[in-house]
Amino acid sequence: MNELSYDLIVIGAGPGGYVGAIRAAQLGLKVAVIEKEKLMGGTCLRVGCIPSKALLESSHNYHAAKHQFSDHGIAVQGLTIDVAAMLKRKQKIVTVLGKGIESLFKKNAITRYTGTGRFVGETTENGHVIAVANNEGETRLTGKSIIIATGSVSSPLRGITVDETHVLTSTGALEIDQVPKTMAVIGAGAIGLEMASVWSRLGTEVTVLEYMDKVLPTMDQDISKNMQKILKDQGINFQLGVKVTKAEKHPEGGCVVEIDGKEALRPEKVLLAVGRAANTEGLRLDTLGITCDARGRIPVDTHFSTTARDVYAIGDVIEGPMLAHKAEEDGVACAEWIATGHGHVDYNIVPMVVYTDPEAAAVGKTEQQLKDTNIPYKVGMFPFMANGRARTYGDTSGFVKMLAHADTDRILGVHIVGKHAGDLIAEAASAMAFHASSEDIARVCHAHPTLAEAIKEAAMAVDGRAIHA
Numbered sequence: 001m002n003e004l005s006y007d008l009i010v011i012g013a014g015p016g017g018y019v020g021a022i023r024a025a026q027l028g029l030k031v032a033v034i035e036k037e038k039l040m041g042g043t044c045l046r047v048g049c050i051p052s053k054a055l056l057e058s059s060h061n062y063h064a065a066k067h068q069f070s071d072h073g074i075a076v077q078g079l080t081i082d083v084a085a086m087l088k089r090k091q092k093i094v095t096v097l098g099k100g101i102e103s104l105f106k107k108n109a110i111t112r113y114t115g116t117g118r119f120v121g122e123t124t125e126n127g128h129v130i131a132v133a134n135n136e137g138e139t140r141l142t143g144k145s146i147i148i149a150t151g152s153v154s155s156p157l158r159g160i161t162v163d164e165t166h167v168l169t170s171t172g173a174l175e176i177d178q179v180p181k182t183m184a185v186i187g188a189g190a191i192g193l194e195m196a197s198v199w200s201r202l203g204t205e206v207t208v209l210e211y212m213d214k215v216l217p218t219m220d221q222d223i224s225k226n227m228q229k230i231l232k233d234q235g236i237n238f239q240l241g242v243k244v245t246k247a248e249k250h251p252e253g254g255c256v257v258e259i260d261g262k263e264a265l266r267p268e269k270v271l272l273a274v275g276r277a278a279n280t281e282g283l284r285l286d287t288l289g290i291t292c293d294a295r296g297r298i299p300v301d302t303h304f305s306t307t308a309r310d311v312y313a314i315g316d317v318i319e320g321p322m323l324a325h326k327a328e329e330d331g332v333a334c335a336e337w338i339a340t341g342h343g344h345v346d347y348n349i350v351p352m353v354v355y356t357d358p359e360a361a362a363v364g365k366t367e368q369q370l371k372d373t374n375i376p377y378k379v380g381m382f383p384f385m386a387n388g389r390a391r392t393y394g395d396t397s398g399f400v401k402m403l404a405h406a407d408t409d410r411i412l413g414v415h416i417v418g419k420h421a422g423d424l425i426a427e428a429a430s431a432m433a434f435h436a437s438s439e440d441i442a443r444v445c446h447a448h449p450t451l452a453e454a455i456k457e458a459a460m461a462v463d464g465r466a467i468h469a
């Protein structure tokens with residue numbers, strides 16, 4: 001093995017790729033990672049999870065100071081928002097975390113190559129040949145195993161002309177440097193609602209346009225209904241069941257959004273947030289004989305193997321929820337499979353969180369999925385209205401909904417709308433991983449006063465014996 005030969009080469013340093021690389025190095029493999037962007041961390045760190053949550057936190061604080069502090073007897077005068085400072089804070093968080101990944105690579109003796117990786121359709125006794133191209137030229141590496149972790153990009157929509165100044169993807173929406181007067185958000189999924197919340201809290205009049213007849217269409221219907229009402233009460237406008245046919249910069253300023261059978265809108269900004277598409281551009285998968293599925297994703301078996309020998313794929317570029325923690329689990333399991341012949345992810349227990357205020361979070365099956373598959377179930381609901389800690393926070397919106405098997409009582413799904421729902425859902429995911437019943441949770445002593453008591457009460461409600469409701 002020469003110095004440019006590795007046991008494992010990972011293409012893409014997002015949460016799937018960099019985490020998989022670290023796990024492989026821990027297991028003793030000689031690992032290289034190829035990343036085209038200067039900062040590692042992928043979509044999640046550079047233009048996704050982290051910067052969006054930073055802006056959500058800043059805008060939440062501004063909104064709370066403006067509308068909620070007075071309830072606590074706190075008077076604020078001359079409140080302003082400095083968007084430049086808010087963006088600077090966000091960028092600092094991103095940079096610090098990116099540098100953290102660099103040190104983790106050093107600690108684990110992982111070699112990083114900056115450039116675009118592609119297959120050249122050649123194998124040597126040291127494995128697949130990968131070309132890394134950057135401004136300085138091209139380097140060729142060989143890897144016994146290759147993991148493709150090239151992630152995803154914003155999905156385009158016919159008739160929408162993205163220019164990232166007027167008509168934006170989420171990447172552009174994280175860089176808006178002045179609070180727009182009006183904004184149309186196309187798509188009421190997690191990204192659309194989070195960005196709608198950021199700018200609405202800062203004073204933008206936001207209208208969310210959604211093709212389906214509900215917000216967060218993939219989540220449990222009780223979550224969809226509740227979140228729509230809460231966000232509407234917060235001042236976000238919704239037009240549901242509408243088809244946007246065109247959105248572009250308008251010559252007289254701002255944008256125009258054309259909606260089938262409805263009056264056109266003239267917002268200052270438009271955000272296109274209709275989902276993400278697998279990114280395999282420039283990889284030259286054809287040289288390996290790999291054909292992507294109809295949605296552009298790389299087909300893999302249960303061990304992340306593609307149709308090409310010793311070539312694996314993980315994260316957003318394969319089937320499954322496009323979430324950072326799912327990509328990380330893929331990365332760990334794939335590295336363990338390559339190094340040890342074992343490695344597994346339980347895709348029935350991948351939590352999902354929407355970081356609006358309050359948050360929405362879910363794990364396991366929705367009620368509709370249980371109905372559709374004729375699984376008998378019981379429901380336990382508990383409202384935060386009856387939770388002491390929620391009262392002290394001054395936010396009693398939302399509920400915990402637990403679904404358990406009607407015969408075995410095993411927990412099948414937990415759905416939460418409420419403050420810190422994203423943290424609370426971890427208890428449900430852990431319980432489900434241990435195949436817990438609702439009775440198991442109901443019998444666990446939960447600290448008082450905590451929001452987590454609402455999970456215990458929902459578990460008790462499955463058996464009709466919630467104490468506080």
Ligand SMILES: Cc1cc2nc3c(=O)[nH]c(=O)nc-3n(C[C@H](O)[C@H](O)[C@H](O)COP(=O)(O)OP(=O)(O)OC[C@H]3O[C@@H](n4cnc5c(N)ncnc54)[C@H](O)[C@@H]3O)c2cc1C
Pocket residue numbers: 011012013014015016017034035036037041042043044045047048049050052115116117118149150151152170171191279281282283314315316317322323324325326327355
């Ligand atoms: C606005 C927004 C908010 C989000 N919020 C959340 C959230 O709160 N929670 C959550 O779980 N998920 C969230 N996501 C989704 C999350 O970011 C993705 O699921 C996650 O980043 C996928 O990880 P990945 O490793 O598969 O790919 P990515 O993170 O997309 O990383 C792929 C990497 O590969 C690199 N690359 C691509 N091609 C090449 C090549 N040929 N050569 C070298 N490098 C290459 C790219 O530059 C990139 O760095 C959000 C996404 C967005 C856009």
